[in-house]
Amino acid sequence: xxxxxxxxxxxxxxxxxxxxxxxxxxxxxxxxxxxxxxxxxxxxxxxxxxxxxxxxxxxxxxxxxxxxxxxxxxxxxxxxxxxxxxxxxxxxxxxxxxxxxxxxxxxxxxxxxxxxxxxxxxxxxxxxxxxxxxxxxxxxxxxxxxxxxxxxxxxxxxxxxxxxxxxxxxxxxxxxxxxxxxxxxxxxxxxxxxxxxxxxxxxxxxxxxxxxxxxxxxxxxxxxxxxxxxxxxxxxxxxxxxxxxxxxxxxxxxxxxxxxxxxxxxxxxxxxxxxxxxxxxxxxxxxxxxxxxxxxxxxxxxxxxxxxxxxxxxxxxx
Numbered sequence: 452x453x454x455x456x457x458x459x460x461x462x463x464x465x466x467x468x469x470x471x472x473x474x475x476x477x478x479x480x481x482x483x484x485x486x487x488x489x490x491x492x493x494x495x496x497x498x499x500x501x502x503x504x505x506x507x508x509x510x511x512x513x514x515x516x517x518x519x520x521x522x523x524x525x526x527x528x529x530x531x532x533x534x535x536x537x538x539x540x541x542x543x544x545x546x547x548x549x550x551x552x553x554x555x556x557x558x559x560x561x562x563x564x565x566x567x568x569x570x571x572x573x574x575x576x577x578x579x580x581x582x583x584x585x586x587x588x589x590x591x592x593x594x595x596x597x598x599x600x601x602x603x604x605x606x607x608x609x610x611x612x613x614x615x616x617x618x619x620x621x622x623x624x625x626x627x628x629x630x631x632x633x634x635x636x637x638x639x640x641x642x643x644x645x646x647x648x649x650x651x652x653x654x655x656x657x658x659x660x661x662x663x664x665x666x667x668x669x670x671x672x673x674x675x676x677x678x679x680x681x682x683x684x685x686x687x688x689x690x691x692x693x694x695x696x697x698x699x700x701x702x703x704x705x706x707x708x709x710x711x712x713x714x715x716x717x718x719x720x721x722x723x724x725x726x727x728x729x730x731x732x733x734x735x736x737x738x739x740x741x742x743x744x745x746x747x748x749x750x751x752x753x754x755x756x757x758x759x760x761x762x763x764x765x766x767x768x769x
Contacts, residue, residue: 502553503739507732512576518556518729520545521575523563525670528695528753529581532560540691541579543749544608550745551736562669564641567603567721576729577720578603581611581689583643584719584768594646605719606733607767609750609758612715613644614693614708616678616686621707623684628711633661637674637683640667644687679705690715691755717760717768730765737763 505513512518522541524530530539537558545556556579561569566578567588582588584605591602617625623634631648632655638645645667652663666683668674674686675696688696690710697708722730740746741762750756 500553502551504551504732504736505553507728507735508552508554509726509728509732512554512729516554518549518552518554518577519575520556520558521566521569521578522558522560522580523566524558524560525672526581526692527699528755529689529692530558530579540609540750540753540755541581543752544740544746545579547740547745547749548733548736551739552732563639568600570603570721571600571723576726577722577733579720581609581692581718582721583611584717584766585643586769588721589766589768601724603721604724604727604730605717605721605766605768606730606737607717607719607764608737608760609718609755610715610760611689611691611718611758612713613711614688614690615711616675616688616693616696616706616708617684618678618681619701619705619707621709625685625709627709629655629660631655631663631685632658633663634685635664635666635683637666637668637677637686639671639674640669642671648687675700675706691753691758695753717764718758719766719768734763734765 500513522530522537524532524537524539526539528539530537530541532538537560542556542558545558549555558579559575563580566575566580566582569575570578582605584607587593587596589602589605591598591600593599613628615625615628617623623630625631628651631651636648638648645665648663648665652665656662666674666677668677671686671688674683677683678686679700690708690712693708694710697703697706700706720733722733737746740749741760747756747759750759
């Protein structure tokens with residue numbers, strides 16, 4: 452699932468997935484692909500669609516009457532499943548965007564590290580899953596800097612920093628990422644935090660403090676469980692997610708969250724580089740909802756206002 456890797460010296464997730472509290476508590480509801488949005492709340496597409504920015508959409512989207520969104524709905528409060536429906540910050544922003552664009556956003560849940568490739572093969576139109584905008588992702592580079600794809604463009608809509616999730620009471624006294632040297636860390640596989648943890652481990656080694664022992668899991672829920680059981684001292688998350696987990700898991704009795712606001716970086720809606728018309732339509736819609744206040748309302752519903760942006764930007768990550 453968040454900030455750019457270079458700006459986050461500690462970590463930069465990018466969409467670390469996990470319905471934190473819900474997952475750890477064992478109440479995580481797994482969802483398959485499908486429409487998880489409220490169609491009745493968004494205008495439908497038609498030739499006489501009166502939505503302000505409908506004409507900016509590609510004809511393919513206009514004709515389809517929907518924007519298909521790839522997400523990993525296991526990352527509360529950003530996107531997660533509740534009552535069989537995908538809800539959270541991202542779906543809330545998408546609903547506001549749909550009012551401007553005149554078509555609903557249809558969220559389909561899948562595995563985080565396959566979302567971009569799935570979009571590029573045509574299964575979805577965009578990825579909206581607390582995905583950190585990084586230069587590597589823009590250029591289609593893997594964690595080793597090897598070119599593996601065409602890359603994507605990002606329409607940046609949210610700012611998040613690193614959150615360090617530790618066991619309640621913080622028994623190891625973790626205050627910053629540097630305190631993880633010589634200790635065991637749990638992360639979600641395929642996130643920028645996994646890469647950042649490896650980079651931090653090298654820094655620890657160079658400083659003579661001992662490498663970080665990194666355990667990567669398929670989901671962030673598993674990483675949280677590892678921390679709760681005492682098998683790892685911390686789990687790296689995006690700040691709003693770590694805060695949500697600490698507040699809700701076990702009634703607020705399982706974890707504590709430590710934020711590092713100095714390394715904030717953007718989440719972006721990923722769009723295929725060839726689909727510039729859709730990218731620009733999304734940017735225009737985001738600017739519109741920032742101006743009319745519905746963007747702020749979508750964030751405030753989930754107490755995520757600290758991550759608000761003041762304007763839409765394209766590829767602002769580094």
